[in-house]
Amino acid sequence: MRDERRPRVSATLLAAILLGIGFMAAIDEIIFHQLLAWHHFVDVGSSALALASDGLLHTLELVLLVVGGALLIRINETGQLARGYLSAGVLLGMGGFQLFDGIVNHKILGLHQVRYVENVLLYDIVWNAFGLIVLMGGYGLLRRAQRGVARS
Template identity: 30%
Template sequence: MITSTGEARAGTAQPASVQLPGIVLGVGMGGFVDGILLHQLLRWHHMLSSTNHDHIGLKYYNPKTVSGLEMNTMWDGIFHAVCWIAVLTGLAILYSRVTHNRRAVWTSRVLWGWMFVGWGLFNLVEGLLDHQALGIHHVHGGPDQAWWDAGFLVLGGLLLIGGYLLQRSGQPFDPNAAARRTGSRPA
């Protein structure tokens, strides 16, 4: 029987990729860095802190008033819940794909590279959507906010490119390789 190269490849078992779980983990972790560092520790912005100048007509919740801070804090909490769900989802996907030698995955450039790609994607999407398109908040509001927002986008691009290059420099990981070497089946 003659098969094409594509058909032959389709019949071979490919190792489960860490690309998707790495990206999802990176999105969640990038969101946590943003929320914890910029929203909570530095208090540069909250989820709705620029709605007095937004592009969609949301009610303004001044974060310098108690009621405004309560609303902004609630939306920061919703944001953190979404980040938490992303991290849990990424871990679940990773756990389902990696059955052996999990330590090698956590120390691999491939997983960490994809996580940086995910963090970069988070910055780019969040920066373009929330800072630019919706205008609901900015990295650091004020007269120089355009520079802060641009820096956030540049950081996102650098994380995406750096992560992609990092994962390419790593060894592809086959989570079932240990099982095949020992003759056992994956759990």
């Protein structure tokens, strides 16, 4: 018989990762797409398509925030939240999104660049380094949480 109050690590991590992806997508959308106007999700000759692609990214970001938040609330209400894994999951989601965006969207698919300047290399390095640092921070917190569970 399963203990209903036992922390659910996988469920907590899933909810937190979804929130982290949503948070980082929101930061990207608000700061780099809207405030700085450095790029759109899909940069093409059509400003209407570029704007529509930003709307699609914004919609996905909101869905991830709502689903992740709802899962987190449900897990917490049932007393199954694995608190030590919450921050780890958020940072893993944020760093994973940042690296995915920098490597896949920027370089492999060529949907957009960080910023349209003559030498984009410095922007790419900073963008991906930031994502890697956040991802490593999340991994460090994950390892710390796993060690805490092993001790208890």
